Amino acid sequence: xxxxxxxxxxxxxxxxxxxxxxxxxxxxxxxxxxxxxxxxxxxxxxxxxxxxxxxxxxxxxxxxxxxxxxxxxxxxxxxxxxxxxxxxxxxxxxxxxxxxxxxxxxxxxxxxxxxxxxxxxxxxxxxxxxxxxxxxxxxxxxxxxxxxxxxxxxxxxxxxxxxxxxxxxxxxxxxxxxxxxxxxxxxxxxxxxxxxxxxxxxxxxxxxxxxxxxxxxxxxxxxxxxxxxxxxxxxxxxxxxxxxxxxxxxxxxxxxxxxxxxxxxxxxxxxxx
Amino acid sequence: xxxxxxxxxxxxxxxxxxxxxxxxxxxxxxxxxxxxxxxxxxxxxxxxxxxxxxxxxxxxxxxxxxxxxxxxxxxxxxxxxxxxxxxxxxxxxxxxxxxxxxxxxxxxxxxxxxxxxxxxxxxxxxxxxxxxxxxxxxxxxxxxxxxxxxxxxxxxxxxxxxxxxxxxxxxxxxxxxxxxxxxxxxxxxxxxxxxxxxxxxxxxxxxxxxxxxxxxxxxxxxxxxxxxxxxxxxxxxxxxxxxxxxxxxxxxxxxxxxxxxxxxxxxxxxxxxxxxxxxxxxxxxxxxxxxxxxxxxxxxxxxxxxxxxxxxxxxxxxxxxxxxxxxxxxxxxxxxxxxxxxxxxxxxxxxxxxxxxxx
Numbered sequence: 046x047x048x049x050x051x052x053x054x055x056x057x058x059x060x061x062x063x064x065x066x067x068x069x070x071x072x073x074x075x076x077x078x079x080x081x082x083x084x085x086x087x088x089x090x091x092x093x094x095x096x097x098x099x100x101x102x103x104x105x106x107x108x109x110x111x112x113x114x115x116x117x118x119x120x121x122x123x124x125x126x127x128x129x130x131x132x133x134x135x136x137x138x139x140x141x142x143x144x145x146x147x148x149x150x151x152x153x154x155x156x157x158x159x160x161x162x163x164x165x166x167x168x169x170x171x172x173x174x175x176x177x178x179x180x181x182x183x184x185x186x187x188x189x190x191x192x193x194x195x196x197x198x199x200x201x202x203x204x205x206x207x208x209x210x211x212x213x214x215x216x217x218x219x220x221x222x223x224x225x226x227x228x229x230x231x232x233x234x235x236x237x238x239x240x241x242x243x244x245x246x247x248x249x250x251x252x253x254x255x256x257x258x259x260x261x262x263x264x265x266x267x268x269x270x271x272x273x274x275x276x277x278x279x280x281x282x283x284x285x286x287x288x289x290x291x292x293x294x295x296x297x298x299x300x301x302x303x304x305x306x307x308x309x310x311x312x313x314x315x316x317x318x
Numbered sequence: 319x320x321x322x323x324x325x326x327x328x329x330x331x332x333x334x335x336x337x338x339x340x341x342x343x344x345x346x347x348x349x350x351x352x353x354x355x356x357x358x359x360x361x362x363x364x365x366x367x368x369x370x371x372x373x374x375x376x377x378x379x380x381x382x383x384x385x386x387x388x389x390x391x392x393x394x395x396x397x398x399x400x401x402x403x404x405x406x407x408x409x410x411x412x413x414x415x416x417x418x419x420x421x422x423x424x425x426x427x428x429x430x431x432x433x434x435x436x437x438x439x440x441x442x443x444x445x446x447x448x449x450x451x452x453x454x455x456x457x458x459x460x461x462x463x464x465x466x467x468x469x470x471x472x473x474x475x476x477x478x479x480x481x482x483x484x485x486x487x488x489x490x491x492x493x494x495x496x497x498x499x500x501x502x503x504x505x506x507x508x509x510x511x512x513x514x515x516x517x518x519x520x521x522x523x524x525x526x527x528x529x530x531x532x533x534x535x536x537x538x539x540x541x542x543x544x545x546x547x548x549x550x551x552x553x554x555x556x557x558x559x560x561x562x563x564x565x566x567x568x569x570x571x572x573x574x575x576x577x578x579x580x581x582x583x584x585x586x587x588x589x590x591x592x593x594x595x596x597x598x599x600x601x602x603x604x605x606x607x608x609x610x611x612x613x614x615x616x617x618x619x620x621x622x623x624x625x626x627x628x629x630x631x632x633x634x635x636x637x638x639x640x641x642x643x644x645x646x647x648x649x650x651x652x653x654x655x656x657x658x659x660x661x662x663x664x665x666x667x668x669x670x671x672x673x674x675x676x677x
Contacts, residue, residue, distance in 0.1 A: 215409035218375055219467075221396045222403040223423030223474060233422070237413035 076289045083286020090290050099274065099291065106271040107298070109186060110254035113193040114247050117201050120194070121246075122239060125205030140206075144199040151196070151259025158192045158264060159183045184265040192260045197253065201246040208242035241310045248306030252299045271295050323510030324387035324477045325351040326372060331382035333367050341367040343534045344382070351387075354504050354511040356525035358518060359557070363531040365514045366482055372512055373480050374399045386478070399478075402471030406483040408463040410455040416466050417442070417451045423474035441469040444503075461492040468503070479504070479511045485520060497523055518558050522546070530554045555597055562603075564643035565595040577622045577642030578615030580667055598667050603649035605637060608662040621665040623647065628657040639663060 080089050093099045128140060146154065162168045162183040172180035182188050212235065220230045236243075258272040271291060279288035326349040333342040342364040349355050357365035370376040372384060374396035383392045391399055410419050420441050424434045442448045445465040455463065464484055471479060484500070485493040501524055504511050515521055521528050522542040530537045530545060530553075537557075538550035549555035552563075564575055572579040573594055580596065608622065615622050623642030628635055635651045642665055649665060651657065 213407065213409060215405045215407050216411060218373075218396065219403060219405060219409040219470075220411070220422070220426075221375075222373065222399075222401055222480075223470070224397050224400075224426045225422075226397060229426060233413075234411065237411075240413075 076293060079289040080286050080293065083289075085286070089286050090294070092287060093290055093294050098269070099287070102269040102271050102274045103294065105186070105269055106255060106295075109190060109193070109270065110251045113190060113197060113254045114251045116190075117194050117197040117250050118243050118247050121198060121201040121205050122236075122243065125202050126209045126235065126239075128202075129206050129209040140202075143202055146196040147199040149196065151192075151257055151261075152263050154192050154196050155260040155263025157195075158188050158260070162188055162191070184267070186268065188264050189261055189268055189270065192264070193254045193257065196260070197250040200253075201250055204242045204246040205239060208239050212238045244306050244310045248303050248310075251302050255295060255299045255302075323352045323479075323508060325349060326478065326510060326512070327383075327385040328368075328372070329383040329385065331368070331371050331378040331384065333364070333371060333376060333382075334379050340534055342371075345536060347529065347536070347539070349510060349512065351510055352508045354513060354524055354526045355529060356513045356515060356521040356527070357529045357531060358515060358521040358525075359531035359537075360516060362533070364534040365516075365529075365531050368531075369480055369482055369512055369514045372478070373401055373403060400474075400476055401478045401480055402474065402476035404464070404467050404471050404479070404481045404484045406486050408460075408467050408487075410463055410466055410470075412455055414455070415451070416447065416453050416455060416458070419455060419466055420469045420473050422470060427474065437473055438469075441473045444472075445469045445499075459492075460488050461496055464488065464496060465499075468500070472503070472507070472509075477510065479509050481511065481513045483515055484513075486515070486517070493520075500524065522558075528558075530557060532557075552597075560600050560648050561597050562600065562643070562647045562649075563595055563597045564645075564647070565593065566644075568592055568594040572619060575621060575643050577665070578620050580621065581619035600636070600648045600650045602668045603647070604666040604668060605639075605649050605651040605655070606664045606666075607655065607657070608664050611662075613662070613664065615664065616666060619666065621647075621667075623663060623665060625657050625659055625661045625663055627659060637663070639665065 081087055083089050085092060093103065124143070128136065149157075160166055162181060164179070164181055164183075166181065166183060169179040169181050172178060182191075216238070217230050217234050220234050225233065256272060258276065261268050261270050261273050262276070272295070275288050275291045275295070278284040278291065326347075328345055328347045328349075330344040330346060331342065332340070332344040334340050345364075345368060347355075357368055359365050367376060371378050371382070374384075374391070374394055378384065378392065383390055385391065386399070396403075411422060414422065417438050421434050421438045424437055429437070438451075439448070442451055445468055447462060447465050447469065450458065450462060450466070455466065458466065464487075467484075481500070485496055488496065497520060504524070513521075513524055525542055527539060527541055528545050529539050530550075532553050538545055538554045540548075540550075545554060546558050549558060555561050564573070564580070566573045566575040568574075568582060571582055573582055573596055582594075582596070613622070621642035623639040625637055626640045626646065627638040629637075630653065632653065634653055635655060635657060637649045637651055637657060639647045639649060647665065657663070
């Protein structure tokens with residue numbers, strides 16, 4: 046770079062620097078300071094890990110997000126490959142339906158889960174008629190799980206389909222000619238071929254599930270996922286320092302997950318090129 | 319090494335795709351054990367479909383059968399047929415290194431790691447790529463990739479090797495080099511091989527027999543010599559090598575053309591008179607430079623024309639000559655002659671002109 050250009054380049058970068066500082070760095074710094082100014086000072090971070098309620102909600106949120114990610118990837122991996130490999134009547138409609146949740150906010154998704162598995166829900170009516178007992182799971186982790194899987198599907202399935210489209214069928218045929226069974230081909234050829242797409246879309250799925258709030262809020266106030274705990278600490282208990290420290294922990298975990306995925310996807314992408 | 323190959327019999331193998339297009343008309347063919355058969359034809363002629371039916375990647379239409387060494391394998395999928403395949407696009411496993419690729423079939427067959435390593439080393443050595451063992455496949459050149467693909471296909475000692483345009487993606491020099499290598503392998507291993515290509519030079523060099531295909535049908539089956547010297551129909555004649563076709567009026571045992579006349583000897587089927595086409599290969603033409611403007615064609619048969627282009631190709635000169643027939647005639651001349659466009663030449667066609675029915 047030419048030395049004379051430097052002032053000009055700084056000038057060009059200035060708007061981005063201002064926006065980044067005003068809307069990201071300053072609030073973040075403030076958040077860190079809030080934690081420091083709280084009753085326990087920086088020890089508040091330790092509370093997150095030592096206090097059973099916070100720790101439980103942190104673990105529960107991570108388990109839920111990991112579970113949602115695993116189920117969504119498995120589901121979308123199979124369906125995505127199927128949809129790219131088979132042409133049938135109504136296929137476009139199926140794809141369009143699967144991507145529909147993209148247009149719904151979390152609140153609407155929560156509402157739909159209540160309609161499905163709530164006290165007046167479809168599944169409740171059905172189980173009542175069949176067994177005499179109403180099956181109601183909308184207002185629990187199970188309901189949240191279903192809701193998160195539902196709204197994670199579009200992001201993952203579109204990425205998987207794009208990747209599946211690019212898989213070279215000849216490589217699968219080569220594996221089969223060498224004696225590999227369908228299962229072997231899936232394990233040795235298809236999954237490695239889809240790996241970059243699965244890792245990157247899985248990371249986004251995990252991060253979204255970690256931070257999602259609207260759906261949980263619609264379903265029940267008792268669900269102890271981290272965003273809900275932050276909300277209650279902040280608004281109801283006015284425990285601002287703890288809310289801030291929980292926010293920072295949530296942010297760091299999500300960021301680390303995305304960073305790991307990026308580096309993993311990077312290496313697999315270069316190996317697959 | 320690999321045991322002798324097995325014989326393959328195709329019985330009434332046809333293929334109609336789900337959209338109704340007929341890719342292959344019913345085909346019957348016997349391939350002897352250890353033989354190399356080359357399917358040759360333009361794209362869309364059904365040659366790759368035939369290969370895929372032999373492989374088990376496509377099912378023939380009901381009624382068609384694929385028989386390996388007397389055993390009907392039609393219902394068996396590709397993974398149960400014990401074949402090796404090589405593709406135009408190499409189709410290597412990008413998530414494995416070279417040794418991993420070559421050893422994959424052995425791994426699937428649960429060969430113990432020690433034996434597997436030994437066999438992989440043996441294969442790499444046979445293909446002269448030992449030093450590439452630990453390389454990732456995206457670090458290889460096209461030629462190296464195809465060597466890996468061949469090693470991978472042969473590692474499991476298949477009794478049939480199927481090659482689908484394996485050299486098409488390579489540049490000319492590598493293609494020649496690898497073609498010689500493949501020829502050596504097929505001879506040494508005694509494996510039955512089916513090779514698909516659209517390149518007639520490759521077909522001639524590798525095939526014990528060539529199956530020329532056109533629009534889903536077999537146009538001719540024969541040795542390279544038979545297919546070249548006695549093509550079954552105009553399509554085969556034109557597809558294999560260069561062919562000159564001239565038409566004119568036949569009278570008193572000669573074909574009369576703008577540049578003179580050609581003796582019609584041999585074949586009794588030639589009509590004594592009327593419009594007729596004959597064909598001959600460029601190498602059947604003897605070219606003599608003319609010096610005097612008043613020179614006449616040889617009374618026993620000969621044509622006079624003008625050189626419009628001369629290509630010095632090293633071992634011979636390729637000439638394009640106008641004025642002798644209604645269209646340009648291609649001829650080969652020895653490389654010690656010198657021709658420039660505009661030169662007048664005398665052409666004599668060596669006995670081998672074939673009567674030619676325009677198809």
